[in-house]
Amino acid sequence: MSRKIMVVTAAYGADQVRQAGGQRAILPVIAAAGADGVEIRRELFSPQELQALPALSESIELLGLLVCYSAPAALFMPDGSLNPDLSRYLAEASTLNALWLKVSLGYFQDKHSLEELRAQLRESGMALVVENDQTDCGQLAPMQRFKAACRVMELPITLTFDMGNWLWAGDSPEEAARHLAPAVSYIHVKAAVPHNQHFRAIAPDHADARWLDLLNQLPVDAPRGIEFPLEGPDLTAITRHYVNLLREE
Template identity: 25%
Template sequence: MRQELGINLLVYKEKLDQGTAQSTLLKAIKDQGISLAEVRREYIKEASEFQAIAKEVSQNDMTLYYSVPEKIVEDKVPNKNLTTYLEEAKKMNIQNVKFNIGSLNEIDQAGAEELKDILSKYEMTYTIENDQTDENGTFACTKETLEQIRKYELPIGYTMDLGNWYWQKEDPEKSFKELKDQITIFHLKNIAFENEKPKTVMLEDGLIPWKKMIEVLGDKVKVLIEYPMDEEKIADQIETVKEAK
């Protein structure tokens, strides 16, 4: 693959659920030859973890993204806690923050200007993501949101989560074809069905032709592996992606 490859800390979900701090896992990612990682806000339990993460990123010469499972816009105005999330990101020297869409697809001029003013105060980039919810996960909502971003010239990119489409009974191939030119970050996972319900699986075991998608993504798009797995499988999954042509 041509694009830079990164790891979302969800790959260590079992450890995170057991209380392992994300700061203690970053060196393991770097030791796999990966310099781009995405930490998850829902697993940061102590304020001291922000400084611990920043220290590990600096010592291991890594680039860090921040996944915030909160709406960037609520009731057509910026989330009242948006500055709090961005201040957290600043403490960790984050380069990109990812949010849920919320009602960004319905934002008006006043709300857009307020949002733009808040985001302009920080030296980082921002993305929204199609998640697994009815509110933020449909193709229609995602497309409308990206149209609003263009209309109001908001400094917000797009993290496409490849697997999440199945939770909304959407077609990932159709969605990718329609939105691929607007993708700035690509969350890579594959999906199979068990009892008619989607579940994440190892990349080579799923239904999505992800290799063909990576082929046509722009060189500047960052590709992040983002699905839980047994720790001993991480190295193999990294190689599977790197070898994709």
């Protein structure tokens, strides 16, 4: 069975998505490119679109796509408490019939905050994946502490491994893979190059082989999400190119 390839709507750029008519309008491109699914991004919704999640869910289902849902939010607040909006994000993910909700870690402090999280996940029935973001909270050390606490508490939470974000956070992606790979259930694929004292994401076949070596350290059965820029006059063709590339590698 071939591995699943998801396309992150943000890969087309916020302006392109808006000009196309929103994330719903991008779905036919993703489906025609042969992708297995789509990652819907909450930050790309207008207020009106956020109220129309059932219609979006219906469109996704009609095209035969899997869906995951990403909220631009931290799981834990600066005081270590659980994000009070988590239940809303879980409900939105359920409305979309998403396979999982993805958030960043935020300010995880200790396992005492995890019982409330357990209760919310049990009530919602939604899977949760936690991504390493580009902040200090997304560095390897806090991600390791969170992974260890989830294991001790027997929480069914896994990780999204964003291949490029480790560079923004100042960590080695390869070291992160060595420590976190067993807990990874979803991979954001991107290569990154230095740019204006930071980094910028680029398509993997425009980079050296580091991205592929890193990818080979991660679970082979984890769905792969395209999160590097997808640009060009024929978005279906360029998307298909990378769907096929990531399915084969």
